Amino acid sequence: MLALVKTARGDGNVRLEERPIPIPAPGWVSIAVRYAGICGTDLHILHDHFPYWPPVVMGHEFCGTVETMGDGVDPTMLGARVVCEPHSLACGTCHLCRRGFAELCAAKRSPGWGIDGAFAGNVAMPAHLLHRIPDALSDRVAALTEPMAVAVTALARGRVEAGDTVVVVGPGPVGILCAIAVRAMGAAHVLVVGRSASDRLRFAATLGFATATDGAVDLVTELTAGRGADVVVDASGSAEAITTALALVRRRGRFVAIGMSGRATVPVPWDLAITRAVDMTFSMSSNGAAWDPAISILARSAPGLDAMSTVFPLLAWEAAFAAVADRTVIKALVDPRAGPER
Ligand SMILES: [Zn+2]
Ligand SMILES: [Zn+2]
Known part of the structure; x- marks a missing residue:
C-alpha cells in the first residue's frame, strides 16, 4: 500500500513510500481507510514542531472499514464502518488512565506520530478504541469525528448549557465544529468571530451562524441585554483574539481555550479576567466519552457538512498540506484510494 511517511527527524523528510498492509495483532484490527483529515498537528510534524517517532506513517483523523482482525476481537466488527480514538498505547494504569x-x-x-497512521491504504488500531458510525453519516462527515470530539471535550469542560449565548473566536475547522456542537447542545445564540472576512467565516454563515469581524462586542451586548456572552471559546490561540474573547464574556462567564498559540507566552488581559470572575479552562485532545456525542452531533448536523471538506488524492499530499497551511480550504481530507487522474 502507498503511505505518507515522516522518514526522519528534521524539517521536511516526508514522502510517499510503499509499505506492507498491516497485519493486526491480537485485540487489534486493520482498517481500510476511506478518508483521513489533515490537521495542524500534521503541519507541525512536517516542520518538526511536534514530538514524533520516525519513521512513521502520518495521519490521526480518519474513517474507514474494518478489513481484518486479530484474535479476540468481536467478530461482528468485521466490515463495520468505523472511526477510531487516537489514544493507542495509553498505559491503562497511570493516574490519568x-x-x-x-x-x-x-x-x-x-497513530500518525507515535505509531503508523492513516495517510495510507490501511491503518492498524486497537479494537477497543473503535466507534461504529451510523448510515446517516457520510464518510466525508464521519472523517470529522476526531476534531468534533476535541470540540465536544472542550465544550463539556466549559459547561455549555441550553439557552447560553456562545461566541467562538477563530473560524478554523475546530472553531466551526465548536459552533455546530454548541448549537446542538441548545445554545440560544452562536456567534463566530474571525479576524477578517474569509471563506471560513462565509462558510460559518452558510451553516446559519451569526458572524462578525469587528463589532462583535456591540453584537453580543445587543444579544444579551448588556450582560456579555455566557461562554467564549478561543479556537485561534492568537493574543488579539484572546483579548477580544475576554472583552465578550460576561461576569462569572466561562472562557474555553482550545487553540494553540505556537508561542511560549501569550499576553492576556489578566485583570479583566479577574474582575469579571471568569472561569478559564484549557482543553487538549479528546476524551473517550466525547466520541459518541461527537458522532451524534455530526449525524444530526450532516446536511451541509460535506461542503466543509475538500478531498485530495493521497498522491497530491503536497497540494493538500499547502492548502491547509494557506487556509484555502476549511478542512482537507486525503483519499488513499483515489488515482492520480482525480
Ligand atoms: Zn488533529
Ligand atoms: Zn496511562
Missing part, C-alpha cells in the same frame, strides 16, 4: 483520561496519558502513542 485510571480516571478515564487516557488521552492525556504520558505513554500514549497515537
Whole structure:
C-alpha cells in the first residue's frame, strides 16, 4: 500500500513510500481507510514542531472499514464502518488512565506520530478504541469525528448549557465544529468571530451562524441585554483574539481555550479576567466519552457538512498540506484510494 511517511527527524523528510498492509495483532484490527483529515498537528510534524517517532506513517483523523482482525476481537466488527480514538498505547494504569483520561496519558502513542497512521491504504488500531458510525453519516462527515470530539471535550469542560449565548473566536475547522456542537447542545445564540472576512467565516454563515469581524462586542451586548456572552471559546490561540474573547464574556462567564498559540507566552488581559470572575479552562485532545456525542452531533448536523471538506488524492499530499497551511480550504481530507487522474 502507498503511505505518507515522516522518514526522519528534521524539517521536511516526508514522502510517499510503499509499505506492507498491516497485519493486526491480537485485540487489534486493520482498517481500510476511506478518508483521513489533515490537521495542524500534521503541519507541525512536517516542520518538526511536534514530538514524533520516525519513521512513521502520518495521519490521526480518519474513517474507514474494518478489513481484518486479530484474535479476540468481536467478530461482528468485521466490515463495520468505523472511526477510531487516537489514544493507542495509553498505559491503562497511570493516574490519568485510571480516571478515564487516557488521552492525556504520558505513554500514549497515537497513530500518525507515535505509531503508523492513516495517510495510507490501511491503518492498524486497537479494537477497543473503535466507534461504529451510523448510515446517516457520510464518510466525508464521519472523517470529522476526531476534531468534533476535541470540540465536544472542550465544550463539556466549559459547561455549555441550553439557552447560553456562545461566541467562538477563530473560524478554523475546530472553531466551526465548536459552533455546530454548541448549537446542538441548545445554545440560544452562536456567534463566530474571525479576524477578517474569509471563506471560513462565509462558510460559518452558510451553516446559519451569526458572524462578525469587528463589532462583535456591540453584537453580543445587543444579544444579551448588556450582560456579555455566557461562554467564549478561543479556537485561534492568537493574543488579539484572546483579548477580544475576554472583552465578550460576561461576569462569572466561562472562557474555553482550545487553540494553540505556537508561542511560549501569550499576553492576556489578566485583570479583566479577574474582575469579571471568569472561569478559564484549557482543553487538549479528546476524551473517550466525547466520541459518541461527537458522532451524534455530526449525524444530526450532516446536511451541509460535506461542503466543509475538500478531498485530495493521497498522491497530491503536497497540494493538500499547502492548502491547509494557506487556509484555502476549511478542512482537507486525503483519499488513499483515489488515482492520480482525480
Ligand atoms: Zn488533529
Ligand atoms: Zn496511562
